[in-house]
Amino acid sequence: MISNSLRDVYKKKTHNSRKLYNDSVKIFPGGISHNIRFFRPYPFFVNKATNKHLIDVDGNRYVDYWMGHWALILGHSPNVVVKKLDRQIRQGTLYGTANDISIKLGETIKKSIPISELLRFCTTGSEATMYAIRIARAVTKKRIICKTIGGWHGFNTDLMQSVNYPFEIDEGVGMTGREGDFVESIPFNDLDRSIRLLESVKDDLACIIIEPLLGGGGCIPADINFLKGLEEYCKRNDILFILDEIVTGFRLNFGSVSSLYHLNPDIITLGKIVGGGLPIGVVCGKKEIMKVANPVENRNKEQLCYIGGGTFSSNPLTMTAGYATLDYISKNRQTVYNKINKLGDIARNDLKKLFSDYGLKTEVTGLGSLFLTHFLSNKVNEIKNANDVALSDNDTLTKYHFSLMTKYGIFFLPHKMGAISIVHDVKDIQSLINATEKIIESDILTIMKN
Ligand SMILES: Cc1ncc(COP(=O)(O)O)c(C=O)c1O
Incomplete structure (x- = not known):
């Protein structure tokens, strides 16, 4: 008090x-x-x-x-961003169509994050993690998602589990109560216990999603060996390894923690910094995985994983602010x-x-x-x-x-x-x-x- x-x-x-x-x-x-x-x-x-x-x-x-x-x-409101936004605002705030500035931001991300062979912009980090796990379920044809105890991935319903103390129950009311059936929560930075828990669900385990630094959960870096151990476990068992870098992306280095730690995740989610102060989420992944979200090639519902939505996704203001920010950081x-x-x-x-x-x-x-x-x-x-x-x-x-x-x-x-x-x-x-x-x-x- x-x-x-x-x-x-x-x-x-x-x-x-x-x-x-x-x-x-x-x-x-x-x-x-x-x-x-x-x-x-x-x-x-x-x-x-x-x-x-x-x-x-x-x-x-x-x-x-x-x-x-x-x-x-x-x-x-840094000048480098404000100047560019000032110009863009007069050229249009929301085209609702494809635009060239998204290519510049997309290319910058792609060049700086090795696994980012294809990416999708959306409007929030919560949306990005929701799409990431949907892709994992689509690609592996499995249902269970693994997250860490205290891990925060935004307000999407699937991941509203084991976020706050005592970490045992659904985060709040208003859900079916069955979401937890498809979420396995593992102890952060405890590889042995985590693997023991995963063993019982691995046949139906679609992905592990994890922050390299527990952000909302208390600013705690993940041990590199914990991350590496989980990644190896995923590779051995046909499970996707997703790094949620919505906080850490472009925060510690120009790109992602995966490069700093020599990790090779299947999907990385980004947000925050890459929006340059405007709303953003990004799902980045390997081509083999992201192709499931290609609406041009996958023509029917049995093939396509819907991840593209959002009136404001890839809007020219966010793209401009994000690109101005990354361009400035890249040069300095x-x-x-x-x-x-x-x-x-x-x-x-x-x-x-x-x-x-x-x-x-x-x-x-x-x-x-x-x-x-x-x-x-x-x-x-x-x-x-x-x-x-x-x-x-x-x-x-x-x-x-x-x-x-x-x-x-x-x-x-x-x-x-x-x-x-x-x-x-x-x-x-x-x-x-x-x-x-x-x-x-x-x-x-x-x-x-x-
Ligand atoms: C690691 C992580 N993932 C996802 C999110 C959700 O992002 P947003 O608030 O943009 O929906 C956050 C938000 O703080 C976050 O810290």
């Missing part, structure tokens, strides 16, 4: 947001349009975002580490990744050292430019999977993130990992460290000290 005094400071600073939130609850369930955007007592409302800052309707300015659900690697790739990955290392190391200097038991997890602090508890003394994250001291994390936001103008969506973009610099990381130290000293974290 946040203390009443801190809550009062927030309320005082966000008077206009409170009024808007009161209006908002009359229009939207819970007053928001994405569940995780709500935090207590109410979220601040933003009416401007540039560079590394969010500016709310009360004029408060926050250094943003949420960065549009981790999508904005070049910061908010060494500078971009050296900078953000180094800042990520500094953030993780300096936070870790600071907490340890004060005798606080924490782990700062992450990879490259992604990072998250976990306060350990008497139930958990290391963070290896989403279960550890759920059992760590999340109350203290709420206070930490809320204090950063309210007192120091540094925004992490409470409980979620931070993403560094190229407009952040070493001074920002230093300010984060200084603010963290003040928060520790002001005794907000005293409960941790014992």
Whole structure:
């Protein structure tokens, strides 16, 4: 729980947001349009975002580490994207037909992701993962999908299993209750136990879908050997191996983690960064697999896997923003990744050292430019999977993130990992460290000290 005094400071600073939130609850369930955007007592409302800052309707300015659900690697409204969008908006926002700019973005992705022999654009990451597993079922003629416990692949019904603690039941009501019959959930980073679980379903197992870094589940990198072991298991048993790189694609390197780790997945899903700040999802795969989705060659329902839908798929605005973003990164790739990955290392190391200097038991997890602090508890003394994250001291994390936001103008969506973009610099990381130290000293974290 946040203390009443801190809550009062927030309320005082966000008077206009409170009024808007009161209006908002009359229009939207819970007053928001994405569940995780709500935090207590109410979220601040933003009416401007540039560079590394969010500016709310009360004029408060926050250094943003949420960065549009981790999508904005070049910061908010970067000039290279805005200029191109400005031109495109006058040429048309939605052609609803084939367009040449999609070829440029498609070619850029294809060149940088080896297995991406053919790809399909759609409008969200949830749609991309929905299509990916549909393709897997179509190609293997099997039904069961394997995901990791705590893995998040968007809001599509098939994958709404074992996402949140206690990871045992369907995620919410409104489903048939039978989806779980076709989903096997395996423990993240535990290869032996995973394989044992898979053995009992392998004859009907269509695919394993996995994030190389558990994102929503707590910013935990997958062990390379875990990924390699699962991939090998898939190859041996006629199962498709799908890497969900909606967060990691173009985040750690120019392309996918599969290249960094020498993996050879059958399908990769992308989103976020490749949309340049506009809505996108992408399904990339090997030709042999993606051909099942070719509506020109597969003329009847027995052959064709329908994955092409979406009024807004491949729309010229997203294609333009995505291409402008990837083109910029491609030309500056060494500078971009050296900078953000180094800042990520500094953030993780300096936070870790600071907490340890004060005798606080924490782990700062992450990879490259992604990072998250976990306060350990008497139930958990290391963070290896989403279960550890759920059992760590999340109350203290709420206070930490809320204090950063309210007192120091540094925004992490409470409980979620931070993403560094190229407009952040070493001074920002230093300010984060200084603010963290003040928060520790002001005794907000005293409960941790014992
Ligand atoms: C790994 C992963 N897959 C899929 C999704 C869903 O993407 P979207 O929110 O664009 O539907 C997300 C969203 O955060 C994600 O982190």
